Amino acid sequence: MLIDSHCHLNFKSFQGKVNQVIDEADKRGVKVIVVPGTNIKTSKKSLQLAKDYQQVYSAVGIHPHHAGQIVKELGFKRLKKELEKLAGDKKVVAIGETGLDYYHYQKTKYKDYQINDQFKKIQKKLFLLQIDLASQLNLPLIIHNRQASADILKLFVSNSSLPNSKKGVFHCFQGGDKLLDWALKNDFYLGITGLVTYDKQMQQLVKKTPLKNLLLETDSPFLIPQPLKSEKNFPNKPANIKIIAQTVAKLKNKSLKEVAEITTANVGQLFSLF
Secondary structure, eight states: OEEESSBOTTSGGGTTTHHHHHHHHHHTTEEEEEEEOSSHHHHHHHHHHHHHOTTEEEEEOOOGGGHHHHHHHHHHHHHHHHHHHHHTSTTEEEEEEEEEEOOOOSSOSOTTOOOOHHHHHHHHHHHHHHHHHHHHHTOOEEEEEESOHHHHHHHHHHOTTGGGSOOEEETTOOOOHHHHHHHHHTTOEEEEOGGGGTOHHHHHHHHHSOGGGEEEOOOBTSSOOTTTTTTTOOSOOGGGHHHHHHHHHHHHTOOHHHHHHHHHHHHHHHHTOO
16 A cells, blocks of 8 residues: 655646546555645645545645735735634645745746745744644644755744644655754654655665655656656656655665555554544
């Protein structure tokens, strides 16, 4: 049994194809799929998918890329109430994805998008709001980090509510050694994506990280693994989690069965699935 711990079935790439994608995943041994939200709309879509499909579970949250616009539209208090309402459903297993993102996107729907001190401040406040909500509801976090490792570490170290929460997973982990050391010391999980099939840095990360701290994720429809990447066989799909598992098994010198069993148990423990 395999689990895709992070897949965006709630994105347009899968519109009208969800049945087919889930069936294909099931045939490849992927029996559980966790779908994170990135704003209110996709969080609601994630929850609806979880209600429609037994093997799908939802996470609700606000991706830092959307922080400026969504805070402008709703404000922090109303936004927290919206998330809290969604997170009350029994099929919501985490808050996320949330975090910090200081990468300057060339393609974005936001006309005035720029990474400046004001936007970073909004991102941090929104991230702390979701950390507090996760602690309040006893839910784990799905954490997005892009070029913001130092600030994420500062927020966690200084945030008093974190020890009361159920921790979480650093989705598609791309932090440095300091964040890695802190994450492992504090029993966080690291999400391993299709990057592991060709990215040497992630391959080294897998080699030095205990299996008990790893989750497998496709981040579908993004980050498609090799050889599908070279073949331009897009979009990425949860069925491809097996390719990631096989690569991790090879890097760790373990059997596919052992990697599947341990990473599945990790997801089950983090998200209280079984």
